[in-house]
Amino acid sequence: MxxxxxxxxxxxxxxxxxxxxxxxxxxxxxxxxxxxxxxxxxxxxxxxxxxxxxxxxxxxxxxxxxxxxxxxxxxxxxxxxxxxxxxxxxxxxxxxxxGTDKNTIRFTNILIAITKRCPLKCEHCFEWDALNGKETLTLPDIKNIVGKFQEMGTGIIQLTGGEPLMNVDDLLEILKSSKSGTAFWIFTSGYNLTRENAMKLKQAGLTGVVISMDHFDPDAHNQFRGAHKSFEWVQSGVKNSIEANLVTALSICVSKSFVTESNLMTYANLAKNMGVSFIQILEPRAVGHYNGKDVLLDAGHEKILESFYLKMNYQKRYRKFPIVCYHGYYQRKTGCFGSGNRSLYVDTDGNLHACPFCRTKMGSALSDDLDRDIEQLKEAGCHEFKTSNF
Ligand code: SF4
Structure with missing residues (x-):
């Protein structure tokens, strides 16, 4: 290739x-x-x-x-x-x-899973139990959910799935019918992110794309993603996204065996050569396809990741590398922003969750009293990290 x-x-x-x-x-x-x-x-x-x-x-x-x-x-x-x-x-x-109650922006970011359909079979998939099942959310439902969160004040809406690019027409319709004042992103495997689709999405108002690349080695990535063309999709998707002037990020779910200084540097070099703006690091959680598996990182892994985060973002030598975004680092310092504090997750049935990884459903985004449901979610909080009190 x-x-x-x-x-x-x-x-x-x-x-x-x-x-x-x-x-x-x-x-x-x-x-x-x-x-x-x-x-x-x-x-x-x-x-x-x-x-x-x-x-x-x-x-x-x-x-x-x-x-x-x-x-x-x-x-x-x-x-x-x-x-x-x-x-x-x-x-x-x-x-x-x-401390005023006038929160023009109530949520920094919301993730909405807009489809159960996906051609991949990722090792870490958090929507595994719902994957390729019967869709329950209709396009009007999704537009309704987007509208409600825009009404409440949301800075960024990230559209995910399943694979959100399974239905580009729906994505275009969601973007075109949304109001201004919110930046829209998609989380994708890179599947179907052709040059034409990237251009159409940009014209419809998309701000950025996060593309999952879980290894620098094509075979290891394809194996992790359960699709033999997955690495090719990442490469073409990144290229098309950048050339459509979309902010482009790579996201990696770092397994225990991946976390070494040398692997992280090889990944960063590849990301730089691909020309992306950001690298997002996600820590594995024992949910979805990982349910019941011993995937959690230990303190040693966290130390290597934190050192990588600091090196990439602060050292002069790495100034031309993409910016690294590492949620585990922020969460350990200040607590969690999910659970309706500044962020939450809407699954493929419209249920509310603290985040894609804390999967205790708590109310519905289609509820007649969404405020009440969000308050319940806030009260329950995150089971892993304390909720941030910012
Ligand atoms: S993680 Fe995303 S791309 Fe992978 S199987 Fe799940 S929905 Fe599909």
């Missing part, structure tokens, strides 16, 4: 230029905070508290930023600067910090 990467990798910005962009972001936030607080003293207090929250959550400011289609990104779960979604995000975070 011939490996082809894009000739236009996504642009990673570092140094003075990055500092100037962050300064612009800071001014934008300060203007928003002042318009809400109306008092310089309250405004400075709110901004100081926000900066502390950010530091507690992710450590020092990372040393790079990526630019895609005129917008700047430094976190996979924060909308691009400048966009309506990030303005709403800043308003929401300022209001939270001030």
């Amino acid at each position: 011939k490996t082809e990467y894009t000739t236009h990798p996504q642009q990673v910005i570092t140094g003075i230029r990055k500092k100037l962009i962050r300064l612009g972001v800071g001014f934008h936030m300060a203007r928003i905070a002042y318009s809400i607080c109306k008092s310089p003293v309250v405004c400075i207090k709110a901004l100081t508290k926000l900066a502390k929250h950010r530091r507690d959550y992710a450590g020092e400011m990372i040393k790079k930023i990526v630019r895609v289609d005129g917008k700047y990104y430094w976190d996979l779960y924060i909308p691009g600067y400048q966009s309506e979604a990030i303005t709403n995000f800043f308003i929401g975070e300022t209001n939270r910090t001030l």
Whole structure:
């Protein structure tokens, strides 16, 4: 198989230029905070508290930023600067910090599984029990759910499955019928992410694509994904996504045997050559197809992953590598943002869950009283991590 990467990798910005962009972001936030607080003293207090929250959550400011289609990104779960979604995000975070109940953005991100259909059979699949079963959500149901969460205030909606690209027409319809102010992403295996589909999705308003690549070795990836063409789909999907000007990320579920410094570096080098903006690290959980299996990482694995995260995001030597996003690192520092705090998961039947991995259904996104159902979810919390009190 011939490996082809894009000739236009996504642009990673570092140094003075990055500092100037962050300064612009800071001014934008300060203007928003002042318009809400109306008092310089309250405004400075709110901004100081926000900066502390950010530091507690992710450590020092990372040393790079990526630019895609005129917008700047430094976190996979924060909308691009400048966009309506990030303005709403800043308003929401300022209001939270001030303790007001005006949460313009109630959710940072929501994952909605829009189909049970999928041509793969991944080792870690969290929708395994529902996979390729009879669909219960209709397209109007999904549009209704998207509309409800947009109404409540949601910065990012990630459409997943199953494989969301099994039905591109539905995806296009969801994107076209949504309101502005929310950034839409898809989580995909890369299947059916042709050049034409990537372009159509971009035109319909898609912001970004997270493509799962679980190994740098094509055979190991294909085996993990249960599909012999899966690595090819990743490669063509990444290329087409980047060339359609979509923010492009690779996501890896790191198994125990994969977590070595050398494997992580090989993966990072490949991701850089492929030209993506982000690498997302997911830790395996014993749910779905992994149910009952001994897949949880130990403290030694976590140490290697944390060191990789810090090296990639802070060391000068790796400044041109993609930004690494590692949820386990944030969760161990500050608790979980799922369970309706800033995020939740809607499964292929419309049930609400704390996240894709904490699978205790708690109410429905189609409920007549969604607020009540979300409150129940919040109360139950995450069974693994304490809920973040930010
Ligand atoms: S993890 Fe995703 S791509 Fe893999 S089988 Fe499950 S739904 Fe399909």
